Amino acid sequence: MSHHPLQSLTLALLIPTLLILSSLLSLLLLPLSIPYSLGLLRLPRSLTILTLPPTTLLYQTLTLLYSKLGLSSNISSINSVVSAISMLTPSSICSFIDEDIDDCVKKLPMLKTDFVCNLKYFNTGTLGLTPIQTLKSQTSLSLFTQLDPFTNYYITCLSLSTSIQATCAKYLDCAYDEVSFCNSTTKGLNLVWGGLKDGNYFKEDGRDIVLTSNQEHEGGRSGLNYLEKIGVCKVVVVDIPLDKNITAETILKAFCEKFQENPKRIKAILISHVSCISGVRNPVSELADLAHKNNALLIIDGAQGIGGLFVSVRSLNCDIYTASCQKWSLGPTSSGLLFVRKEVKRGMKVMEWNCGGSEGEDGVASFGSSFYTHSIGTNNEGIIYGLKRSIDYLSSYGYYTKNLEKYNLKIRDDFYRYFEKNICESDVVMLSPGVESDLKSPIVTISLGLKRSNLDCYSYLYEKGFVIKIVADNQCGSGIENAARFTFHGYNTREEGRELVDALKEFIEG
Template sequence: MKLINIRKQFPILNQEIYGHPLVYLDNAASTQKPLQVIESLQQYYEQDNANVHRGVHTLSSRATDAYEGARKKVANFLNAKTEKEVTFTRGTTSSINLVASSYARAVCNEGDEIVISAMEHHSNLLPWQQVAKATKAKLKYIPLQNDGTFSIGDVEKTITDHTKIVAISHVSNVLGIANPVKQIAAIAHKHGAIIIVDGAQSVPHMKVDVQDLNCDFYAFSGHKMCGPTGIGVLYGKKQLLEQMEPIEFGGEMINHVDLYDASWKELPWKFEGGTPIIAGAIGLGTAIDFLKAIGLDTIEKHDKQLTSYAVERMKQIEDVRMYGPDDGRFGLVTFNLGKVHPHDLATVLDTYGIAIRAGHHCCQPLMLHFEASATARASFYLYNTEEDVDRFILALEKTKEFFKK
């Protein structure tokens, strides 16, 4: 499948906002859904709607096959050793919290260290704050450079033999740059620590091979990669997942229950108590099929080229300040326009049919680093075009003139 005419696969893009064709540039927050994903959800609810694992009737068997088939697709997509290393969750946030609440609280003690960076999304910061408070472990931050990035040298200085956990984003949702997680994983392992990677912004834009990265845990969300909302994935090395205790208890995650004790099912079902997110998992599996048909290499090349084009066009507008390094952005650019508040900017752009994000992007420590209370963010995906960027630039210029009056 080629990217030419790919927009036709996304029904939501065929509409006008305030009389202008929609230009959707808020993909880092959530991507739109192709017809294949929408139809897979419809098919499940119209033809196969039943609970999984529990029934012997035809509908339950079909639903179970589709649900577990989606797990196999995820395992193949990530190059996991086995589908048992794939746990379905509600999203990246739930995945990270599962590791923090089950693994980290069990292994961290007073004097241990948890290493993160100030560029992390709050979902990969707040759980570690809570673990540190509960276990009296020390939360350590890798120092940031002026542009918001960090050096591998500073990583080596920050991680020590006292470090138990390193939690880092693969791609920053503010800077759009990829961190060297393979190198960071090697450093962490040299000191006996494990590494969990926030892959929410990376999985949609590049091939991810968890065995090559040698990460211990990897978390991402379906809705940022053309899948449904409410479904996410936690990849974990089998030996680590096996030593973890579940944090939610109830139906489907048990092996045996008596009046005073219970035992748990094997991986991955011990972490999936209750009725799982069946339709979401099936939709995610369809989204993976869709992305693989296009090719992740093709998507990465397109997103990088389009972002570079946008950056070059934005450099031509006086008073635009962009945050982060000049090169290497994966699908987004974060910026401010003079003294115009980002929320005002986003509101005016919306009147031209341009959808962007404004605020602190769940990265308040990084905003503090840049001495900015808020920023605007334009983020691109496989269905965006240079024409979208040109319309965005034209709207920016008109907005600038509007606030000069």
């Protein structure tokens, strides 16, 4: 609906005026809002609006103004106005939004003062360090919501959802409506398997096949194993050898042979972007070509990929990519992302995406990625906003320019070389690709042999201030035994990596 010129002029003049007035009012009432937010002061219901940030006051005023002028009060149009104007608002006025992050790329490594942890942390593959700014933003927004749960959640938080979803779509390099929030890689994949099953992607005879590897995480495999258990499909495991000299050709050949055996029945490949066991960066783009050539899907477990490596799902050419963002993305616990290509999404039936909302195409609920939809109910606003803050943090250290990935691989390579130079025990075996390999990642895994225990190694290193990961024996049939895993992210340094090798040498020779 087009606006009358007078209406547009009125809006153009009133909106900046309202923003300035609401900002000044917030500043004048700052001594009142602080004790109120801490619960030290009680106000009559009619006066609590005076403690709201200017963007919230502006939102409520705009809603009333649109109504009085006879304009459409579509929530998305008001959100756009508020989001655009809030970019110009001094961050100190909005109590729940911390300072903006510089667009310029900061010099790595990340500052130790950005984190609570003081240990030499080499276990990002299990759980990453969350920046203090993320923790502050997460907590501040949750506290702000509780000042007036209805008003602040359904108005202020919903007004943030558009920019948060846009950040996540950019992070994966996908369309806005192809990304969804989930709380883990496992949950994302379980939604996928259930959606494919209910969408009748697999034939009823239960003989369709999903290929996977012997180096997958149990959580990533759990939903698929369940489908096999109830007779929906069969799971065929492709063996990827634990060999530091492994090549992309070896992996592709193993999958090609399976397609040659059953060219018509293989419906999908489930593969990790980066193996949580050996740290091999699988040739997923080539596997996507192989899958699509045979009318199959490529489904990627990205738990060990995005954040430590730059990821573009468009470049990978995958159909589905899911990740736990509390690892390499440094997000809050229980944060994750799920990408499903539009064409694949249309053929899936997932209750959380399709149970009565009105926000999406053809009256179907949106993709489940906002703070709130009719289909998924109410999300934790602090976690979702915290994830955005962590993505912004990675961006400030060169995630999009690949500077962060290059740094992670650089300190990983230094550790690798220093390890091979200084640790010469014949039974201690390096399992991860070498520094010249195209399959290397920021993960390095070693086998400690039969003379010593990886649990003892963990304890010894922890006493010296290091945190590492011990790998479960024969995880997913990989054949791995008595192994330790080390991960390298932006907060690790070359010096720490060498100190870790020196401590390992002491343990191995001791």
